[in-house]
Amino acid sequence: xxxxxxxxxxxxxxxxxxxxxxxxxxxxxxxxxxxxxxxxxxxxxxxxxxxxxxxxxxxxxxxxxxxxxxxxxxxxxxxxxxxxxxxxxxxxxxxxxxxxxxxxxxxxxxxxxxxxxxxxxxxxxxxxxxxxxxxxxxxxxxxxxxxxxxxxxxxxxxxxxxxxxxxxxxxxxxxxxxxxxxxxxxxxxxxxxxxxxxxxxxxxxxxxxxxxxxxxxxxxxxxxxxxxxxxxxxxxxxxxxxxxxxxxxxxxxxxxxxxxxxxxxxxxxxxxxxxxxxxxxxxxxxxxxxxxxxxxxxxxxxxxxxxxxxxxxxxxxxxxxxxxxxxxxxxxxxxxxxxxxxxxxxxxxxxxxxxxxxxxxxxxxxx
Amino acid sequence: xxxxxxxxxxxxxxxxxxxxxxxxxxxxxxxxxxxxxxxxxxxxxxxxxxxxxxxxxxxxxxxxxxxxxxxxxxxxxxxxxx
Numbered sequence: 183x184x185x186x187x188x189x190x191x192x193x194x195x196x197x198x199x200x201x202x203x204x205x206x207x208x209x210x211x212x213x214x215x216x217x218x219x220x221x222x223x224x225x226x227x228x229x230x231x232x233x234x235x236x237x238x239x240x241x242x243x244x245x246x247x248x249x250x251x252x253x254x255x256x257x258x259x260x261x262x263x264x265x266x267x268x269x270x271x272x273x274x275x276x277x278x279x280x281x282x283x284x285x286x287x288x289x290x291x292x293x294x295x296x297x298x299x300x301x302x303x304x305x306x307x308x309x310x311x312x313x314x315x316x317x318x319x320x321x322x323x324x325x326x327x328x329x330x331x332x333x334x335x336x337x338x339x340x341x342x343x344x345x346x347x348x349x350x351x352x353x354x355x356x357x358x359x360x361x362x363x364x365x366x367x368x369x370x371x372x373x374x375x376x377x378x379x380x381x382x383x384x385x386x387x388x389x390x391x392x393x394x395x396x397x398x399x400x401x402x403x404x405x406x407x408x409x410x411x412x413x414x415x416x417x418x419x420x421x422x423x424x425x426x427x428x429x430x431x432x433x434x435x436x437x438x439x440x441x442x443x444x445x446x447x448x449x450x451x452x453x454x455x456x457x458x459x460x461x462x463x464x465x466x467x468x469x470x471x472x473x474x475x476x477x478x479x480x481x482x483x484x485x486x487x488x489x490x491x492x493x494x495x496x497x498x499x500x501x502x503x504x505x506x507x508x509x510x511x512x513x514x515x516x517x518x519x520x521x522x523x524x525x526x527x528x529x530x531x532x533x534x535x536x537x538x539x540x541x542x543x544x545x546x547x548x549x
Numbered sequence: 550x551x552x553x554x555x556x557x558x559x560x561x562x563x564x565x566x567x568x569x570x571x572x573x574x575x576x577x578x579x580x581x582x583x584x585x586x587x588x589x590x591x592x593x594x595x596x597x598x599x600x601x602x603x604x605x606x607x608x609x610x611x612x613x614x615x616x617x618x619x620x621x622x623x624x625x626x627x628x629x630x631x
Contacts, residue, residue, distance in 0.1 A: 230569060252595045252596065253564055253565055253568065256565075259599075260602060260603050265604060266600070266603055266604075267572075268565050268569050466561070469560075469561035469589075
């Protein structure tokens, strides 16, 4: 029997229980597996912030439909045979995005505050479960963090900050980097064997891939650019534009979902057009027509556009219609007819000449 | 006797919201109850059954047409809420 497959013995015969933060990526998958190899009962928790990059966002767009439509956290949980609790923290998370104590990374990504917040949420869950279920509660928290892997949150000096500011303290164990870090409660108490934890550090992914092979994990998600839209420059630019136009830093869930979809064009400070790029996005934006004024071509096939904001004149409306017509099949026609529909359902038609490319300056394109 | 079927409408919501709402609804229902979830995100067709398998609920039926996915499930044993 290999070393990795030998469960640690628990003389007191209490199976220790851990809550693991499961993102769906390789690191958290390995962290869970490393605990299971030591006989720990693990349950996963996955937090929905509203900014999560999921295969499903691609599912909106037809051209991306052969991309993965699964939720990776669920897939990992099933592969590892653990329960997964998906928790909607999108409302409480706003404060993390709007007021990050430790600031932003390269874009509007508050990675360190985010990690502290998530570990804190897991700590609250752990405390609640211990209160309700005693021995059947949970003993510690596990993350897939690796020292030096992420420039903002996963550095040697940020690891203790996450432990202390989250309130998890020494109940927070990072199995992949544990041997580079001070001993934690599960190690001190002998619930897990520190010698069978790892000392990974840095951005090199080879040790993780080798460990995956050792664990017999042949398939795993390899997200490019992380799992959060806030690390994406174009997305962050759209969010910053939204705040600038509203003269205040706030957002609702619908706002941040809509930033993931369509072509965003702002011809004026007081309105922005969200123009679908194909049928899947059309269908998605359709669901918002009861909230936004919308424009759609009727004389030829074309996109659906939502108007985030208001028109102050008929001129502005006609300019917006011409922009939308530019992205329709009738872009070369002399005239395109569009329907303008108010959220209340009142509709009228306007006929415009489609805008020429140089009539839509690059500076109007947001993102 | 016709079984009482609970309904959940999560149309136009993107995953994982349909899964979260299914999870929250299931937590309110008794073991053995039947829930019919209507979604428009095609990803739900993978995720809701996966969530059911992980958490011990039984998928009775899945249906899909051009625009909608409908998943019918039977609630299993309750788990310790985290």
